[in-house]
Amino acid sequence: MTVGRKQRRERLLAAAQKAVAEHGADVRLKDVAQVAGLTSGAILYHFPDIQTLLVEANRAGMERFYDQRLKAISGSITPDRKLVVTIASGLPRDSEDEAVRLLCELGGAAGRYPRYAAMLTSLYDRQVAMYQVLLEDGAASGVFTLAQPSQTVARNIVALEDAYGYRMVARHSTIDHAAATQLILDYARLATGHLLDQPDPVGLDHTVPDAGVPA
Numbered sequence: 001m002t003v004g005r006k007q008r009r010e011r012l013l014a015a016a017q018k019a020v021a022e023h024g025a026d027v028r029l030k031d032v033a034q035v036a037g038l039t040s041g042a043i044l045y046h047f048p049d050i051q052t053l054l055v056e057a058n059r060a061g062m063e064r065f066y067d068q069r070l071k072a073i074s075g076s077i078t079p080d081r082k083l084v085v086t087i088a089s090g091l092p093r094d095s096e097d098e099a100v101r102l103l104c105e106l107g108g109a110a111g112r113y114p115r116y117a118a119m120l121t122s123l124y125d126r127q128v129a130m131y132q133v134l135l136e137d138g139a140a141s142g143v144f145t146l147a148q149p150s151q152t153v154a155r156n157i158v159a160l161e162d163a164y165g166y167r168m169v170a171r172h173s174t175i176d177h178a179a180a181t182q183l184i185l186d187y188a189r190l191a192t193g194h195l196l197d198q199p200d201p202v203g204l205d206h207t208v209p210d211a212g213v214p215a
Contacts, residue, residue, distance in 0.1 A: 009046050009056075012036055016057040017098050025054070025109030025116070051115055058102055058119065065090060066126050079138030080194050086134060087188060088181045090127070090161040095171045104166055127161075128154045138192065145193035153191040160184045 015036035019027045022035075029040045029050045036043070047053040069089050073082040092100040103120070110117035131154035138144035146153060164180035175183075189196050 005046075012038075012043055012046055012053065013057045016053050017102055020054065020057070020105050021098055021101050025105040025113070027054075051113060054102075054106065055115060055119055058099075058106060062119070062123050064099060065123065066130060070130060073134075079134065079141055079143045080192075080196055083131075083134050083138065083188060083192070084185065084196050086131070087157065087161070087184050088177075090158075090165075091177055091180050091184075092165050092168045094177065095169050097169060100165050101169050104169055107162075124158060124162075127158045130154075131157050135192065138194075143194060147191050147193065153188075156191070157184060157188060160187060 012032070016027075016032050019032045019035045023031050027050065029043060032050070032053065033040045033043055043053065047056065069086050072089060073085055077085070106113075106116040107120055110120055128151065132150045135144060135146060135150040135153055139146050139150070161184065164175060164183060167175045168177070168180060185196050188194075
């Protein structure tokens with residue numbers, strides 16, 4: 001793919017994120033075209049349909065909540081720090097986090113669009129598996145004493161991330177990143193038998209590689 005074509009695709013992905021934030025998951029091709037300043041035909045040159053475009057626009061968010069989190073804990077930090085950092089980086093930056101807003105919109109439309117359902121199910125399952133590895137490694141090393149099977153704890157942590165992430169983008173007045181992190185850690189402490197100190201905010205990176213706009 002040439003540099004010019006790659007840049008045009010990235011521009012369209014950014015426009016799709018903005019259009020979904022404005023119109024919801026039932027956004028039309030012409031809505032994205034208007035944001036991008038292009039014709040619908042120009043968009044169809046790069047993507048066969050609007051659903052494919054939205055799935056591609058969501059990939060940066062999926063990388064952020066799986067691949068980048070794995071990379072962040074790949075060093076020689078302790079199991080408890082790995083768990084804390086992973087939890088803190090699984091939440092929106094704030095209520096304007098476009099990557100998470102897109103996830104929420106697609107989740108709401110998953111019952112109507114099987115492709116969205118499959119994509120979000122895959123992301124959920126991968127995150128659960130990621131947490132299972134962290135929990136089992138911590139238990140094997142004697143750092144954690146799991147109160148429930150690792151899969152149960154992992155599923156609950158991911159579900160809490162999803163729930164509090166939604167509350168944040170819905171602009172709940174008392175739930176910001178710090179509060180949501182603390183609430184999830186409260187559960188994780190009970191589930192692991194470990195104190196799990198809060199992370200240093202300076203050490204966390206909530207940015208996402210995107211298509212040219214903040215996510």
